[in-house]
Amino acid sequence: MPAHDVLIIGAGLAGQRAALAAAEEGATVAIMSKVHPVRSHSNAAAGGINAALNPEDSWESHAFDTVKGSDYLGDQDAIEIMCREAPEEILWLEHRGVTFHRNAQGRLGTRAFGGASAARTYYVADITGQALLHVLYEQLMKFHEQIDRYEEWFTTRLLVGEDGSCIGAIARDIRSGQMEVFTAKNVILATGGAGQAWQPTTNALICTGDGIAQAYDIGAPLMDMEMVQYHPTTLAENGFLITEGARGEGAHLYNALGERFMEKYAPNKMELASRDVVSRAEQTEINEGRGFPGGTIALDITMVPKKRILEALREIVNIGRDFAGVDITKEPIMIRPGQHYIMGGVKTDIDGQTPITGLYAAGECACISVHGGNRLGANSLLDTLIFGRRSGEHAAKRAAGIAMPVVASGQISEEQSFIDNIIARERSGRRVSEIKNELGEMMNKDVAVYRDAAGLANAHEVIGRLKEEAKTSYIDDRGTVFNQDVLGAIELDYMLTCAEATVLSAIERKESRGAQFRTDFPARDDAQWLKHITVSRNGGQEPEVDYAPVTMTQWEPEERTY
């Protein structure tokens, strides 16, 4: 039975960074992921990573941009830490081998990004997330003696000790179907977002909110779940991401009348306003009939020199060619806003600690909250690394002072029968895939860029019904080796938990802030709603809504224009 000081669940950037930091502190570390680490969704972060590293730039400027981008919902102490530690983190990555592109002097080069008052986005072409992920995995291979890797292991449940602290997890080896108890002094969740609860989404099929739901199940509060980012440029064809780097390199947005409509919505920053602002502008143009057929907007990148496009935006050249049949160096490509990121997640402090002792969270599954109502482009990679590292360090230090917990016996057989019961379900209910599709389409209609009470009430009702239907939903695969079908059924439960928390929070917040725009409450209301909304079980079965204060340090709320 494996036992470690620190068990990390999820091996994207946050998880891998936490593992390296904890190992560096001398802890015994296990990192577990339901996919091979380099398949993680951190790959998809194309454009870059923010840091005020240039001498002319300042962390305060980066922090203010982030606070403003968050529509003042972000916790300023956490934002200060993230922005202050960002330059050091970039250098750490560079020294480990990340092939950041350079400027003419051979120093780290930058590109412009949305919502930022300086060009402070460091990048590797438009495969930045992929490059970071693969370099961190190089480091995991290098430190294989200190870090045990459990690749293609699916966590089914977090374990709780008698005192209520988190003492490990139960997981299934996907390849053999074998169940195993992992005892740990600390567990760090780094399982990513829940984008698959929306259809379409830029998120990978693995982004099913696993860690968020598992933490919620053992009593951890979820925070800011109503804040769901719609990315302004997703491919109209199938919802794939077109990096903000395209607009960072100079691309324009046009409606069907040929107007560069961002002039109306953000006269100063234009296409590089915050993502919520640009997505709303696009949706307004589409809703008011100025979109292209099928409700789309044109992204025109042809004014960027071809050499630069090939060097810096190669991936979207490929996406345009392979998935839309468009040569983006010659003609505009059709896009629309699409679900991309959840700002909310498991509530944590600045060291990644959740209110449950021994349980940490980092990356998209966590809510610290550095993104508040709206995340700035290129701040997500930074968030994963800074708070992944801080969680790993803190957990390792905490482990040094406590004994290895003891897990009560009988847990495996209980979990095994939970899975066997899913496999044995009769084919009388609905297919898991049907329920997932209905959830996704509904969320994209009722819990999207524009929301109102009626749509959210419908969403709540649908989720309640789907949760019931999920209990009897059936699968086809009766095997044990790589039974992906049964994992899909478990993931469906996770997505429904996340979707329910999102809808409850969105119903609760009767104002418009960041990514939450209520057409029935179109104004921001600082007097009433400058606070976080949390959802937790509080020991019962039904979710309870509560509030948490926003931490302010030096920036008072102002009107937000770009």
Place this chain on the structure above:
Amino acid sequence: MPEYTLKIRRYSPETGDAAYWEEFKVDLEGHRSVLEGILSARATTDGSIGIRCSCRAAICGSCAVRINGKADLACHHHLDHAAAESPDGNTITVEPMGNMPIIKDLIVDMDAVHWKKIQRVTPWLLPEGPEPEREYIVPHENMVDVTQTMACIQCGACVSDCLSMEVDPLFIGPAALAKAYRFVGDPRDGQQYERLKDLAEDPHGIYDCTHCFMCIEACPKGVAPMSQIMRLRRVAGSDQKINDRNNGYRHEKAFVKNIEKYGTLHEANLLPDSYGGKFHPRAIPVLAGSLPAIVPALLRGKVTPAKALHHHKLPDQKQIRAIYDTVEGRDSRNELNLYIEGYEDEPVLKAAGEEERGPHS
């Protein structure tokens, strides 16, 4: 909407049955991917079809399979193209990648082959000296240059279709050697010579590649692994002067000299010349060792002593000389890199001076 037939290779290790083919009909537009076809069959007909997949957008590297016999990401291959390539114009065959053991259906054991080979090339940066206070100062061109190999998503398509690996399972292989170039070409790495010496001396290393181009064709990301292997050879031989025990570098030099002299390959001379000439002590055991191949060829008249000893030169030697003068007259090698040059099928006019850029300028 058109209907496509997916003929999927099924295998379950639990039943004791042999692998078999199963057909699924899917109704999808032609520009949808083979992966979407498989996922559609899985969602509506049989949820037990095993395939790794995640991003659907050719960035995570999970879903490499063989489509109509050739490796590609399932998400990166359109249904209409796949159908057009199939023998009957409609039935798309999908089977697991080659060169790796099958776990279930389309899922192969990448740890047993692909990742083992990646680990073989010491896949992490080994800088020399103390860390700088700030970043390493390196030319932008070098970082763009290694970006082509950083673009590798470790999908294994090149490993699947590598013919050398089919013959020599110990061959380090295209993906791992491309990964090696990511460090060899990175000016921050302090172990260029040691890395190359290791890969050149290994009998399953850089000289084990037979230039079949299968990896370049299979790669969905334009990494062109074989080109990276050739670059490793050029840096190992021409720059680092590594005379490997596999005789790889000498063989390359002999080849170049042979063509320079005759214009076409004089095969009878190539083997001895690769080992220092007919009378070199190194060449004698090799020549003796090749007798079992030469004698039957002579007896059956496939080769005559006259043809073997007197190779005629191509008539216009000036043209050959001109090619050699052009290549040898360059200040530095002309290396091709997708991130700089554009598509392989679409020549892009280069900016002035750009073609003079070498990997270590």
